[in-house]
């Protein structure tokens with residue numbers, strides 16, 4: 001089952017339970033952030049929203065890191081108020097930025113503005129201090145092969161996948177989603193020091209298998225842009 005046809009040098013870590021995967025991923029992320037902070041004044045941690053990351057956030061937030069030197073931000077955000085049940089910022093503030101991790105600097109993708117396009121300048125300003133390449137990136141994946149808010153049906157996908165573009169964040173309006181989105185671009189997400197794809201359930205494993213079957217067609221399944229050497233896949237049943 002585990003022969004997914006992933007490219008060489010993609011490390012797969014499979015677990016029986018979501019908690020086991022979350023603890024292992026939190027250990028790996030903490031190790032990488034600690035190592036980074038030995039040689040750099042600050043480190044960046046980009047996380048994803050959705051339902052999968054919750055136990056990972058709970059495990060990571062207790063790690064004895066120098067959180068005041070860590071910039072935490074989302075890979076993408078739904079353009080809803082921070083107190084909305086669908087807000088990823090709310091998810092991160094309530095579940096990751098607690099305990100020791102409450103000392104981290106949070107760079108919010110949700111800024112004033114009725115639409116992501118209206119709020120874009122404020123988001124770009126909020127990310128002004130973000131250094132690329134990112135240090136740690138945790139991505140999820142939908143069963144349509146989206147990751148972050150790089151949705152196959154978003155009219156802005158070309159711009160978001162254009163690694164020659166200077167843009168590091170773009171509004172996204174995928175018809176498949178109830179809310180407008182804003183997402184870091186492939187240029188911003190690419191080449192992170194540590195990139196993990198955090199997945200749960202057999203459906204996601206089947207989707208990953210489909211993604212692996214034709215890695216070249218990134219526009220059909222944007223997660224394919226990340227299926228390359230160095231990627232760490234953390235999956236649990």
Ligand SMILES: O=C(O)[C@H](O)[C@@H](O)[C@H](O)[C@H](O)COP(=O)(O)O
Pocket residue numbers: 048049050051052053075076077078088139140141142146147148149
């Ligand atoms: O805002 C979001 O929804 C996420 O950033 C998105 O990319 C998520 O990672 C996948 O949709 C998987 O979501 P689940 O973990 O809920 O399956």
